[in-house]
Amino acid sequence: MTLALILLVGAALVAVLAPSVLERMTLSAMRPSVVLASWLASMASVLFFGCSAVVILFWPEHAPAEGMIDTIVRCFSAVQHTARPWIGESLAVAGIVTVMALAARVVFFARRQSTARAQMQDFHRDVVAIVARREPDRGDVMWLDHPLPMAYSVSGRPGFVVATEGLSSSLSSVERDAVLAHERAHLSGHHHRIVSICDVLAKVFPRVPLFARAPGAVKTVIELAADQQAAKATSPAVVSSALAAVADAALPQPAWTLGLGNDTTLRLWRLRVAPQTRYSRLACCAAAAVTITLPAFAALVVVLVFSTAACIMVA
Ligand SMILES: [Zn+2]
Structure with missing residues (x-):
């Protein structure tokens, strides 16, 4: 015990x-x-x-x-x-009952979320795919005829990016590439799945501070991570100028997708100061190991x- x-x-x-x-x-x-x-x-x-x-x-x-x-x-x-022995036995039974109840809640919320996401993916496959234009050299991007700049990524097998013609007309070609690199980083980093897991855990454990605060904080972190990938593909200055250009175009974004995100001030600052360090995978493993062993x-x-x-x- x-x-x-x-x-x-x-x-x-x-x-x-x-x-x-x-x-x-x-x-x-x-x-x-x-x-x-x-x-x-x-x-x-x-x-x-x-x-x-x-x-x-x-x-x-x-x-x-x-x-x-x-x-x-x-x-x-x-x-x-x-x-007394019954104290330990009672604790064990209470623990098992609690774990089973929590597992049932995880299954319930995960199934509900997966159904909603599947409906959104069906909508894109059945409707957006018909009205959108695809470029031969960028098959993973669906272009919508809309004057305002916007882009978002839809997870799936394979995932894809939806962008507006306004993105092309408002940004330079290199800025547009930065936005597409940002969206592709969401897909390759499995960010949609990470956000989904955080959302489900927040619903299962609404009173546990770590899980309750994770969805908002993790969404910010993945935007920063996608910016970093976009900066690697282009440059931090190009990503900053693209972000500043699309920040004011507040088009509604479909649920269960990841777009250009908010927190523009923080992200512009991070693009200015973010160090381009080596050994990033090793640093991630070390951070995870410290996070588990220290407590x-x-x-x-x-x-x-x-x-x-x-x-x-x-x-
Ligand atoms: Zn994003």
Whole structure:
């Protein structure tokens, strides 16, 4: 039970404290991909720690590593061994019931979202594909005859980009390429799926700060990441000028699509200061690893401190 408690404390620490840290990272000059990896690792760690705690509570004998943890937190384990067996069993049953209820909510919201997304994709396949024009050398872009500049991407197999003729007439050719590169970055980065997962988790855990704040924050981070990819394909100055040109054209964007996004001020600033560092994949892995291991150690320290305090009080 000691290990389960440590995992639950770790999950709680991440769920409550991580959002503020991660939102501050978004406003810093850190690479958007690293910030995105940290958000995803935080959410994964809360789910992993929580589910692992329930599995350990339900384990028939001592779960693996439980003995080692009991040795480290010796005093707490002595206290819990004097507790009545039904307490541990009740906790295990309550944990299983909670996990099953949450799994049912995940399935419900995920199915509802997937149906809505499928309807939007059908609409584009049946209606937009008929009225839109395709260029032979840009088969993944559907051009709509509209005077205002706009572009958005639709996920699928394969995904595609919808853009207006106004985008071509309002922007230079290199700025238009930057906008298309931004939309293609959403498709290649699986950003639609990431946003969908965040939306579902926010509906399942509306009172958990990490999940409740993730959709808005992650949408900002993926816009920054797409800008970075577009800047790589063209240049930061070109992306900035394209962003500034389309910022005022507020056309409504279909649901379940990703467009040029908001947060223009933040994005223009990031394009000016964003460092073009190397080893980005390594940095993402390191950020994810730190995000998962740091709360685990913090939780161990918290349980150790409380255990020692309990020892002193009992003695
Ligand atoms: Zn975008």
